[in-house]
Amino acid sequence: MNGVRAGAALVLLVLVPACGDHSESKHAGPAPSTTVEPIVPLGSSPPVGLVWNVGFAENVPIADMEAQYRKFVQLSQDLWSVTEGQVCLSKIRFFDAVSPGAKPSASESLHVSNLDVVIYASANWDILPVTGQVLFFSPSGTLGRTDRRIDIPDDARRTTVLHEGSHFTWKLSWRGNNLPPGLDDEYNYDPPDSACIMDLSFSPLRWCSGGSLPSPNHVTKDGGQGATSCWEQILKDYPNYHFGGSSTTATELPPVAVEYNDTP
Ligand SMILES: [Zn+2]
Ligand SMILES: [Zn+2]
Numbered sequence: 001m002n003g004v005r006a007g008a009a010l011v012l013l014v015l016v017p018a019c020g021d022h023s024e025s026k027h028a029g030p031a032p033s034t035t036v037e038p039i040v041p042l043g044s045s046p047p048v049g050l051v052w053n054v055g056f057a058e059n060v061p062i063a064d065m066e067a068q069y070r071k072f073v074q075l076s077q078d079l080w081s082v083t084e085g086q087v088c089l090s091k092i093r094f095f096d097a098v099s100p101g102a103k104p105s106a107s108e109s110l111h112v113s114n115l116d117v118v119i120y121a122s123a124n125w126d127i128l129p130v131t132g133q134v135l136f137f138s139p140s141g142t143l144g145r146t147d148r149r150i151d152i153p154d155d156a157r158r159t160t161v162l163h164e165g166s167h168f169t170w171k172l173s174w175r176g177n178n179l180p181p182g183l184d185d186e187y188n189y190d191p192p193d194s195a196c197i198m199d200l201s202f203s204p205l206r207w208c209s210g211g212s213l214p215s216p217n218h219v220t221k222d223g224g225q226g227a228t229s230c231w232e233q234i235l236k237d238y239p240n241y242h243f244g245g246s247s248t249t250a251t252e253l254p255p256v257a258v259e260y261n262d263t264p
Helices: 062-082 104-109 158-169 230-237
Strands: 004-006 048-056 087-095 117-120 133-135 149-153 257-261
Touching (some): 062 257, 104 149, 149 158
Parallel strands (some): 048 117, 117 149
């Protein structure tokens, strides 16, 4: 149905550079303006740091929160690279026991008005082969803090988290063809486009480009966003941002603050 955008990540082929932190090759840039917003604000200028409220369905030990925090730092690094140093996560606020026993098959009846992300126990993840999802079109303050919410299992992979985070991050104005107010699931339409995180396989990490933008690589889809690439739509809605064609940055990732609200 329209309200659910599933993020199946079945055949992701991702080649991740095996380099560690070569900090000598990174330089610190201007500190991102931190917003309390979970979505990049319309009218904003980069760099911007987002604040996400993440709730575990179950009551979990703080070690589980710390483990998920490391995943969100990786997500921040991936967003920072893909946006060429324009968007990152500035803070993650963890909560737990938000809905013990919750299963994603009933996700639309889960109302968590303060949250942007729900992490389910993997044992309760009952919508396989879907490996993660973003629910769009919910009135703010019902399914989540805004009009969208990420659902993932606690064993979600890096590429799944990045795919769902990509859906979530931008507020886009494209319309028609069931397009959501964020990046769409390109894998629902032919032909396959290996140039984008929003398709099924992609390497390296990037969102597709097209038209007059650098490194155009978007394969026109039969349906969905058609000839409009992800970056073209992002820049239409966020004119202060830019795309240089590299999908990477030499600017060091800003720190990701964390807050643990652990139910005893
Ligand atoms: Zn998706
Ligand atoms: Zn794309």
